[in-house]
Amino acid sequence: MTASFAAGPSDPTVQPVPASVVAQVDAADTTLHNPKRAVISLGANLGNRLETLQGAIDALEDTPGVRIKAVSPVYETEPWGVEPGSQPSYFNAVVVLKTTLPPSSLLERAHAVEEAFHRVRDERWGARTLDVDIVAYADVIDDDPHLTLPHPRAHERAFVLAPWHDLEPEAQLPGRGAVADLLDAVTREGVTPRKDLELHLPE
Numbered sequence: 476m477t478a479s480f481a482a483g484p485s486d487p488t489v490q491p492v493p494a495s496v497v498a499q500v501d502a503a504d505t506t507l508h509n510p511k512r513a514v515i516s517l518g519a520n521l522g523n524r525l526e527t528l529q530g531a532i533d534a535l536e537d538t539p540g541v542r543i544k545a546v547s548p549v550y551e552t553e554p555w556g557v558e559p560g561s562q563p564s565y566f567n568a569v570v571v572l573k574t575t576l577p578p579s580s581l582l583e584r585a586h587a588v589e590e591a592f593h594r595v596r597d598e599r600w601g602a603r604t605l606d607v608d609i610v611a612y613a614d615v616i617d618d619d620p621h622l623t624l625p626h627p628r629a630h631e632r633a634f635v636l637a638p639w640h641d642l643e644p645e646a647q648l649p650g651r652g653a654v655a656d657l658l659d660a661v662t663r664e665g666v667t668p669r670k671d672l673e674l675h676l677p678e
């Protein structure tokens with residue numbers, strides 16, 4: 476969008492485009508020509524956990540403007556943040572994708588995928604068929620509670636860091652440092668690789 480158009484032509488019936496809209500359209504244009512890398516964490520502790528995780532990967536790939544690049548190994552993990560023994564264990568995995576969607580649209584899509592797998596939101600950290608979180612989007616750092624980037628708890632969770640490190644040993648979590656160092660600093664207790672299980676890239 477050009478500045479002269481934004482400033483408004485002389486025809487009085489044509490309203491000038493507000494600068495904020497110009498900025499948004501320009502940002503969307505830039506993303507379209509320059510796909511961004513995002514890291515997504517998947518978790519399930521109800522239902523058929525492996526099938527759900529694979530279904531979520533396939534559904535993300537079916538999103539226009541999203542291409543899955545890598546899928547991590549599967550980990551079986553003790554529920555974090557709740558009384559031990561009060562919930563079934565999770566299966567967790569991480570995917571790396573490239574996307575032309577801006578972060579807000581990627582989050583909308585993540586929620587739609589959760590809903591497709593009958594996710595019910597009743598209590599925070601409650602058991603769920605599927606959780607799809609955006610761990611990181613390019614090098615964006617943003618403390619907006621609706622979409623905090625990177626994910627505000629990713630740096631302290633072995634169930635996110637371990638599968639991500641398997642995929643990308645050199646990865647950096649924006650604002651937090653090397654994933655390898657973060658992983659060294661947290662306990663891996665209760666985070667077990669399930670080498671007998673496998674998720675795959677969508678066909």
Ligand code: A4P
Pocket residue numbers: 517518519552553554555556565567582596598599600601606607608609610619620621622623624625626627628634
């Ligand atoms: N939100 C803000 N930033 C983000 C982000 N980067 N990615 C907002 C995704 N969502 C983000 O999330 C609540 C709100 O967070 C959303 O509406 C979104 O706008 P939610 O998915 O509705 O609820 P939640 O997941 O129960 O809450 P929360 O606080 O996001 O929980 P977490 O931190 O995702 O933890 N234990 C094991 N072993 N494995 C797990 O996967 N997951 C959780 C959920 C707890 N314990 C776990 C696991």
Ligand code: MG
Pocket residue numbers: 606607608
């Ligand atoms: Mg969540």
